[in-house]
Amino acid sequence: MTSNAKNFDDLVQSRRSVRIYDQDVEFDHGAVKRSLERATLSPNSSNMQMWEFYRIKSDDLKKEVANLCMKQKAASTARELVLFVVRPTLWKERASFNLEKMKSSFDEKPSMDDKSKKRALSYYEKLIPTLYNNDKLGLKSVGKKIFAWAIGTKRPMVRQVTKTDVRVTLHKSVSLAAMTFIYSMKAEGYDTCPMEGFDSKRVKKLLKLPKDAEISMIIGCGPAAEGGIYNERVRVPNDDVIFEL
Ligand SMILES: Cc1cc2nc3c(=O)[nH]c(=O)nc-3n(C[C@H](O)[C@H](O)[C@H](O)COP(=O)(O)O)c2cc1C
Secondary structure, eight states, rough: HHHHHHHHHHHHHHBOOOBOSSSSSOOHHHHHHHHHHHTTOOOOOGOOEEEEEEESSHHHHHHHHHHTTOOHHHHHTOOOEEEEEGGGGGGHHHHHHHHHHHHHTHHHHHHHHHHHHHHHHHHIIHHHHHHHHTTTTHHHHHHHHHHHHHHHHTOOOOOOOSSHHHHHHHHHHHHHHHHHHHHHHHHTOEEEEOOOOOOOHHHHTTTTTTTTTEEEEEEEEEOOOOOSOOOOOOOOOOHHOOOOO
């Protein structure tokens, strides 16, 4: 095992969801900043980065949000709460961002022919808008599903093309960012607890989040208090979930 793997294994083995945080020892909020900056480097679908991270540091606001996290101690005792949010309407500006980056990268690839360039650009010009541009009722999804099915009868085809599938994709990506954040905080010497037990409607209203925002998780963090881990870690046997085919 490499020393990196050993260090990473230490983090993984020692990370637990902590439900009570110490109020007295000093907490370095810079660790949250650094960890979020690392989280933005997480893999994410088509590099669309349709995520946002909201930090709740002030005691008053933390208290209000913790109440909406069903008064969980993991939230009320957290030294900081971080919302991991997806923004389905950001697709246009993110597609443009990637398109512009791709165009400027062509300057460094003078050998690339025009046909290859056109094909590469069409990813963000055509495919991404087709997938991400959805109507309120999801009616476009029906057409996309039929299209994917029809193509799929002839050749391999991505089947996850509906509005709901896009939402899943966004939550997948932000979850990877959440994981990076959690391990980064552990490496910084702090603990975390991801939470989905909260009143999303009220939290959105309280924090005046954009209309399309969906809160994927709220992560409480800080230094663990004694008794902050509620129970022994239990997992189903590896043989029940890891398969070699
Ligand atoms: C998506 C998600 C939502 C969770 N929501 C909560 C929650 O609302 N409250 C809580 O105390 N723990 C929550 N957890 C933590 C899990 O209960 C915990 O990860 C699991 O029991 C395994 O324990 P461990 O993290 O200590 O290994 C959540 C974890 C995930 C990934």
